[in-house]
Amino acid sequence: xxxxxxxxxxxxxxxxERDSETLAGMLEERGYARTxxxxxADVLLINTCSVRENxxxxxxxxxxxxxxxxENKPALVVGVCGCMMQQQHIIDTIKSKYSWVDIVxxxxxxxRLPQLLDNLIAEKKKQREVWPEHHGIEEGLPAHRQxxxxxxxxIMYGCNNFCTYCIVPxxxxxxxxxxxxxxxxxxxxxxxxxxxxxxxxxQNVNSYRPESAEVPDFPALLRLLNGVExxxxxxxxxxxxxxxxxxxxxxxxDCEKLCPHIHLPVQSGSSAVLKRMNRRYTKxxxxxxxxxxxxxxxxxxxxxxxxxxxxxxxxxxFLETLxxxxxxxxxxxxxxxxxxxxxxxxxxxxxxxxxxxxxxxxDRLVEAVNTISAEKNRRKVGQTEWVxxxxxxxxxxxxxTGRTPDHKLINFLPAAGPDGQPISLKEGDLVQVExxxxxxxxxxxxxxxx
Ligand code: 5AD
Ligand code: SF4
Numbered sequence: 001x002x003x004x005x006x007x008x009x010x011x012x013x014x015x016x017e018r019d020s021e022t023l024a025g026m027l028e029e030r031g032y033a034r035t036x037x038x039x040x041a042d043v044l045l046i047n048t049c050s051v052r053e054n055x056x057x058x059x060x061x062x063x064x065x066x067x068x069x070x071e072n073k074p075a076l077v078v079g080v081c082g083c084m085m086q087q088q089h090i091i092d093t094i095k096s097k098y099s100w101v102d103i104v105x106x107x108x109x110x111x112r113l114p115q116l117l118d119n120l121i122a123e124k125k126k127q128r129e130v131w132p133e134h135h136g137i138e139e140g141l142p143a144h145r146q147x148x149x150x151x152x153x154x155i156m157y158g159c160n161n162f163c164t165y166c167i168v169p170x171x172x173x174x175x176x177x178x179x180x181x182x183x184x185x186x187x188x189x190x191x192x193x194x195x196x197x198x199x200x201x202x203q204n205v206n207s208y209r210p211e212s213a214e215v216p217d218f219p220a221l222l223r224l225l226n227g228v229e230x231x232x233x234x235x236x237x238x239x240x241x242x243x244x245x246x247x248x249x250x251x252x253x254d255c256e257k258l259c260p261h262i263h264l265p266v267q268s269g270s271s272a273v274l275k276r277m278n279r280r281y282t283k284x285x286x287x288x289x290x291x292x293x294x295x296x297x298x299x300x301x302x303x304x305x306x307x308x309x310x311x312x313x314x315x316x317x318f319l320e321t322l323x324x325x326x327x328x329x330x331x332x333x334x335x336x337x338x339x340x341x342x343x344x345x346x347x348x349x350x351x352x353x354x355x356x357x358x359x360x361x362x363d364r365l366v367e368a369v370n371t372i373s374a375e376k377n378r379r380k381v382g383q384t385e386w387v388x389x390x391x392x393x394x395x396x397x398x399x400x401t402g403r404t405p406d407h408k409l410i411n412f413l414p415a416a417g418p419d420g421q422p423i424s425l426k427e428g429d430l431v432q433v434e435x436x437x438x439x440x441x442x443x444x445x446x447x448x449x450x
Contacts, residue, residue, distance in 0.1 A: 006032045007041035012049025014201055016082055018152040019110055020047050025142030026114050038069060043077045048084035050167050052339040059084060063098055070100060079103035083171035085130050089342060106130035107172055111138045134173045139182050149428030151195045155183055156202035164278045164345040165310060168203055177208050180215035180224055187228050196428050197233035197388055205236050206243035219247035226255035237263045241289055242280045252297045260297055261407040265305035269324030270317035273310050283324055290328050301331040301406035308365055309338040309358030311349035318361045325368050331376050333369040337362055370440050377438035384448055389429040400425050408443050415447040
């Protein structure tokens with residue numbers, strides 16, 4: 001039989017990247033092979049994100065381009081899935097303006113793709129199937145992992161927090177946790193196939209609560225996974241500050257595989273804004289938490305997410321954010337302009353901030369954040385770090401690239417062998433690298449000969 005190809009375009013967060021690995025696995029199980037050339041595809045999937053308006057716009061822009069592909073190749077099956085599909089107004093738009101799309105499915109029925117493909121062929125009719133709620137966790141789905149040396153591992157799905165700006169609780173549903181034995185089995189399998197580093201994924205890993213007496217919470221899960229032989233590094237994201245427990249801080253001390261880095265989204269430095277965001281902590285509580293983390297793990301790197309221009313944010317509120325950034329001294333921060341999300345409470349707030357004010361604050365915030373990142377990186381110069389090699393640098397010929405335990409990107413020269421030639425490295429090698437210089441977003445170094 002003639003080889004059939006699939007192409008997957010993924011927008012958004014790590015959860016979506018992980019979901020796309022499952023989509024790829026299911027298609028490969030049915031004999032399809034991946035192509036990086038859209039024109040060669042027989043099945044083309046777009047896994048969408050709805051966290052900010054930009055992602056919506058990009059999706060519809062891309063669909064416009066794909067329509068042309070489909071006109072040239074009518075047999076092409078176009079499928080759309082992911083967070084945007086969990087919103088009725090998006091489904092309505094697809095029905096009215098993009099009715100040529102063959103398959104529509106959502107976050108809760110990802111595993112139904114093979115069946116929907118079969119139905120499409122058998123019934124010769126478009127398949128639109130979105131489940132409004134999840135029906136439990138599907139275990140045992142195949143996956144084609146993006147990397148051989150590091151992997152994302154879901155530990156929980158959904159979110160119950162309802163931050164007032166956020167669409168995720170509506171698109172990903174309520175919290176549910178995977179059983180620890182399923183996670184352990186997956187991690188052991190990954191390690192057996194050569195994976196060195198895992199990143200545990202959940203909208204809020206601190207709410208991990210499986211029905212298990214032995215492993216009742218997230219710190220207990222970390223301890224369990226820390227015991228997996230052959231595994232080198234454990235990371236996780238994301239962690240809500242209001243739920244970060246003493247148990248987790250203790251886990252950093254006890255679990256040597258847990259990397260000294262935490263992504264701890266603050267969103268705003270103004271307690272008044274935090275209240276309206278329904279974050280359920282104050283600026284002071286957050287700063288106190290950072291202090292406790294740093295006391296327990298002095299070398300911990302802290303990164304964050306910050307939104308500027310949330311409805312009602314005053315100049316004073318914004319100055320509180322700048323003040324918090326200066327106090328916490330983040331290693332890095334993702335900064336976002338507040339984006340109205342239909343269906344969320346904040347979309348209805350009357351005091352929306354004008355775009356130019358948002359942009360002006362955004363620029364000031366980015367400058368503050370970058371100055372601190374650059375300084376933090378500068379302080380690493382002269383230190384020697386274990387680096388997990390991610391292969392050759394794409395930008396600098398002759399250099400390799402990787403991450404330090406505290407998640408800093410480093411480009412480095414390989415060490416020289418006895419013959420004076422560079423010792424070749426491959427993805428997944430752990431090497432000691434001396435940091436020789438620094439930039440705002442990355443480090444530069446040279447591998448050390450042992
Ligand atoms: N507008 C801007 N940023 C948002 N985020 C989530 N929702 C919105 C929104 N409506 C940001 C938050 C979150 C990150 C993943 O995306 O900072 O932590
Ligand atoms: Fe969105 Fe808040 Fe849940 Fe994070 S914790 S996914 S920001 S609702």
